[in-house]
Amino acid sequence: xxxxxxxxxxxxxxxxxxxxxxxxxxxxxxxxxxxxxxxxxxxxxxxxxxxxxxxxxxxxxxxxxxxxxxxxxxxxxxxxxxxxxxxxxxxxxxxxxxxxxxxxxxxxxxxxxxxxxxxxxxxxxxxxxxxxxxxxxxxxxxxxxxxxxxxxxxxxxxxxxxxxxxxxxxxxxxxxxxxxxxxxxxxxxxxxxxxxxxxxxxxxxxxxxxxxxxxxxxxxxxxxxxxxxxxxxxxxxxxxxxxxxxxxxxxxxxxxxxxxxxxxxxxxxxxxxxxxxxxxxxxxxxxxxxxxxxxxxxxxxxxxxxxxxxxxxxxxxxxxxxxxxxxxxxxxxx
Amino acid sequence: xxxxxxxxxxxxxxxxxxxxxxxxxxxxxxxxxxxxxxxxxxxxxxxxxxxxxxxxxxxxxxxxxxxxxxxxxxxxxxxxxxxxxxxxxxxxxxxxxxxxxxxxxxxxxxxxxxxxxxxxxxxxxxxxxxxxxxxxxxxxxxxxxxxxxxxxxxxxxxxxxxxxxxxxxxxxxxxxxxxxxxxxxxxxxxxxxxxxxxxxxxxxxxxxxxxxxxxxxxxxxxxxxxxxxxxxxxxxxxxxxxxxxxxxxxxxxxxxxxxxxxxxxxxxxxxxxxxxxxxxxxxxxxxxxxxxxxxxxxx
Numbered sequence: 001x002x003x004x005x006x007x008x009x010x011x012x013x014x015x016x017x018x019x020x021x022x023x024x025x026x027x028x029x030x031x032x033x034x035x036x037x038x039x040x041x042x043x044x045x046x047x048x049x050x051x052x053x054x055x056x057x058x059x060x061x062x063x064x065x066x067x068x069x070x071x072x073x074x075x076x077x078x079x080x081x082x083x084x085x086x087x088x089x090x091x092x093x094x095x096x097x098x099x100x101x102x103x104x105x106x107x108x109x110x111x112x113x114x115x116x117x118x119x120x121x122x123x124x125x126x127x128x129x130x131x132x133x134x135x136x137x138x139x140x141x142x143x144x145x146x147x148x149x150x151x152x153x154x155x156x157x158x159x160x161x162x163x164x165x166x167x168x169x170x171x172x173x174x175x176x177x178x179x180x181x182x183x184x185x186x187x188x189x190x191x192x193x194x195x196x197x198x199x200x201x202x203x204x205x206x207x208x209x210x211x212x213x214x215x216x217x218x219x220x221x222x223x224x225x226x227x228x229x230x231x232x233x234x235x236x237x238x239x240x241x242x243x244x245x246x247x248x249x250x251x252x253x254x255x256x257x258x259x260x261x262x263x264x265x266x267x268x269x270x271x272x273x274x275x276x277x278x279x280x281x282x283x284x285x286x287x288x289x290x291x292x293x294x295x296x297x298x299x300x301x302x303x304x305x306x307x308x309x310x311x312x313x314x315x316x317x318x319x320x321x322x323x324x325x326x327x328x329x330x331x332x333x334x
Numbered sequence: 335x336x337x338x339x340x341x342x343x344x345x346x347x348x349x350x351x352x353x354x355x356x357x358x359x360x361x362x363x364x365x366x367x368x369x370x371x372x373x374x375x376x377x378x379x380x381x382x383x384x385x386x387x388x389x390x391x392x393x394x395x396x397x398x399x400x401x402x403x404x405x406x407x408x409x410x411x412x413x414x415x416x417x418x419x420x421x422x423x424x425x426x427x428x429x430x431x432x433x434x435x436x437x438x439x440x441x442x443x444x445x446x447x448x449x450x451x452x453x454x455x456x457x458x459x460x461x462x463x464x465x466x467x468x469x470x471x472x473x474x475x476x477x478x479x480x481x482x483x484x485x486x487x488x489x490x491x492x493x494x495x496x497x498x499x500x501x502x503x504x505x506x507x508x509x510x511x512x513x514x515x516x517x518x519x520x521x522x523x524x525x526x527x528x529x530x531x532x533x534x535x536x537x538x539x540x541x542x543x544x545x546x547x548x549x550x551x552x553x554x555x556x557x558x559x560x561x562x563x564x565x566x567x568x569x570x571x572x573x574x575x576x577x578x579x580x581x582x583x584x585x586x587x588x589x590x591x592x593x594x595x596x597x598x599x600x601x602x603x604x605x606x607x608x609x610x611x612x613x614x615x616x617x618x619x620x621x622x623x624x625x626x627x628x629x630x631x632x633x
Contacts, residue, residue: 018473022485029489137370141614143565145572146588146606153595153602272478276569290481291573294488302488310477317476 001325008318015314023307024068027299028061038081038297054079055300077308078300082293087304091289095308096179097167098278098285102270104201105209110263113213117220117259118247121228132217139214144273148207148280155203162203165282169196204281208273212266219262223255230254257324264320268313361550364626371622377615385431392425396582405598415600417591423601426582427608433583434612437498438564444502446556449509450548454540456510457517468514471507479504483566487575494567494583497576501563512555516548523547550627557623561616568609584609 030037035051056064071078077087116136120129156164167181168174174193177184182201185194227233228251236250237243275287282288286305293301355363365371384391400420408415414423456467474482486500520526520543529539568585570576577583579590584605591601 014469015473015476018469019476022473022477026485026489031490137617138610138614141561141565141610141617143568143572143585143588143606143609143613145569145585146602146609149588149592149595149602150606153599157596268478269480272480275480275484276572279573290484294484294573294575299488302485306477306481306485309481313478314476 004325005322008321012314012318016311019307019310019314020069020072021065023303023310024065026303026306027055028057030299034299038299051081077304080293080298080301082296082298082301087301091286091304091308093176093179094284094286094289097283098271098274098287100167100180100182101201101204101208101277101283101285102267102274104205105207105270106212106263106267108205109209109213109216109266112209113216114220114252114259116213117217118224118252120217120221121224122247124225129221133221136214136217139210140218142210142214144207144211145276145280147210148204148277151203151207152280163200164203167197167200167283168193169200172196204277204283207280208270208277211273212263212270215262215266216259219259220255223258224251227251227255253327256327260320260323260327264317264323267316267320271309271313361626365622368622368625370618371626374615374618374620374622377611378619381431381435381612381615384428385435388429388432392422392428394422394425396426396429397421397580398425405594405601407598408600414604415598417587417598417601418594423587423604426587427584427604430582430584430587430605430608431612433494433577433581434564434567434609437494437501437567438560438616441498441501441563441567442505442556442559444499445505445559446509446552448502449506450513450545450552452506453510453513454517454544454548457514458521458536458540458544464514467510471510474504474507477504480566480569483570484573484575487570492575492578494571494577494581497567497570500570501566504566505559505563508559509552509555512551513548516551517544520544520547554620554624554627557616558620561613561620564609564616565613 027034033048033052034057035048035055036043039047039051052058056067059067075088077091079085080087080090083090116132120132123129152164155161163169172193174181174184174190174197175188177187181197182194185191185197224247233246233251236246241250271286274283274285275291277283278285278287279291286309290302290305293299293305397419398421400416403412403416403420404418406412406416406420412422412424414427417423417426452467452471456464477485482504483497483500486503487496490496490499526539526543529543567576568583568588571583571585572589574589577586579586587605588602588609591598591605595602
C-alpha cells in the first residue's frame, strides 16, 4: 500500500507540470499582443510597456516559465491586475466558500443518490424504481444554471422560504476565522448564524448536487443489483439476517467501489460546475472569482484560479484511488 | 436475389427459417425494442426537424421586436410568451435548435476526428508516441472540463465559434483514449496480424481494419458527447462566453432573461426546458445505442 501510494504520488509530478505548462501558455496564446488585449484599445504606449514588463512578457518564454515555476514553489500565485493584490493572499476566502458549497452539494448528492439507488435496486421494477430512474435520467440532462434559476424563482422569490443569494445574512455577518462558515459559526457558538448559513446553502447545494445525485443513484442501483444476486447475500438472507443489515452492511459495502469512483469523478466536476451555480446564487466562491476575472481580463487570476481548482481535482482523484485499497482489500496494487 | 436464395438454403438446410443478418441489423433490432432509446431518438429527430424547418415552422422571425408586446405571458398568439424586446420566445427557441445542434454536432465531429486520429496513432505505434500522446490526454483530463473550456474561450475571446472550438478541444482526450484502447485490442486480432504478414501498409491497416472495428464505440461516445457538448455550449453562452446577442442561443436567452424572472418567469423557463429536452434526447439515444451496439458495455 505504501509503495503504491508513493508510486501514485510520483506519477502526479508530470501531470502537475503539464498543468502548469497549459496554464502558463494561456496568456501567451492570446492572439495579438496580450498586454494590448488586456488593457483595451485606449491604452497608452507606456501602460502597455509597463504591463508587458510586469507580466514578464518581454523575456523569452523558457525564462518566464522558470520564473513562474519558482514563484509557484514559493507560494506566489501572481498579482491580480484588478485589485493589485497578491492572489495567494486573497484566494482562500473564495476557495473556502467553494469547498463548503461543494462538500454540502456532495453530501446531499451521496445521501439521496445512494439511498435512492439502493431502494430502486431492492424494489426493482416497482413504481419507486421507475420514478427514481426517470428522475435520474432527467437529472443527468439538467442544465445546472437553469435548475438554479428555477429554484431561486420558486423557493425564494415566489414562496420566500429561503434566501436567494449570498452565503450569510448580510445584516448579521459571520466573523470569519477559517472562512468555512459552518465551522466558524460553530466555533463561536453562534447557532443563529449557523442556521442562516445552512439556509443559504440549501438552494445552491441542491442545484450543484443534482447531476452527481442522478449519476450516483444510477450507479448505486446497477452495482447493487449485481451484488444482490451473489451467493453471500443469499446466504446472509438464509441465515435470517435482518433485511436492513443485508442491504446496508453486506451488499452496500461490496457495491460501493464503482460508486466511489463516480463520487470521486463527480467531486471534480462539481468544482467546475460551481462556476455556474456561484454566478446564479451570488456565491463568493472561486468560480465567481474566475468569472469576474474573465470580465476584467485579469489573466493572472484566471490562470491561478484554474490551476488551483485543477490541482484540487487531481488530489481528489488520488484520494479516491487510495480509498479503494482501504475499502476493498481484494484490490492489490503491484 | 432469386438465384442466391436456393444456395443459402443449402448452407443452412437444417434451419431454413434462420436468416443471416449483419451485426448492424442485429443492433438495430435490439435498439428498436428499447423503448427509452426510441423516445430519445424521437426527441432528437423532433429537434432536428425543428432546426431544419425553422423558417417554415416558427410563427415569427428571430428578431422581430414588438415593444408594445413586451414580456407577455404565454397565450394563444404567443405560446411561450414574449421577452423584454417583445420577441416571440417560441420562434426564438425553434431557431435556437439550429445553433445548439450545430454546435453540438460539429464540436463532437471535430473532437472525434482529432481524438480518433491521435488515439489510433498512439495505440498503433506505441512506445514514445503513445507515451507522449497519452500523457497529454492525462493532463487535459486532469482539468474539470468546463474550466478548460472557459480557459480556451478566455484566450480566444468570447464568441459562439470559439465556444465550439473550446468544446471540441476539451473532448479530444475522451475519444483519444477510447480509440487507443480499441486499437490496442484490435491490433492483437488475427486478421490484423494476417494483414501485416501479407505486407499491407500501416495506413491501410488502420483505415481498413482498425477504424471500422472501432466505429461502434465511437458512435456511442459521440452521441453521448453531443449531449454534453450542447450543455457546455449553453453554459458558456450563459456565462457570456459563447453566443452573443441577438443570437437566439438557449443559454444566452436564459442569461438575458434572468433579470425578468419575477415579472416573466416563462422567459427563463422555456429556453431551459429546450436545453434539457435536447440533452435528454441525446442521452437516451446514446444509452440505447450503447446497449444495442456494444453488449459488453451494458451495465
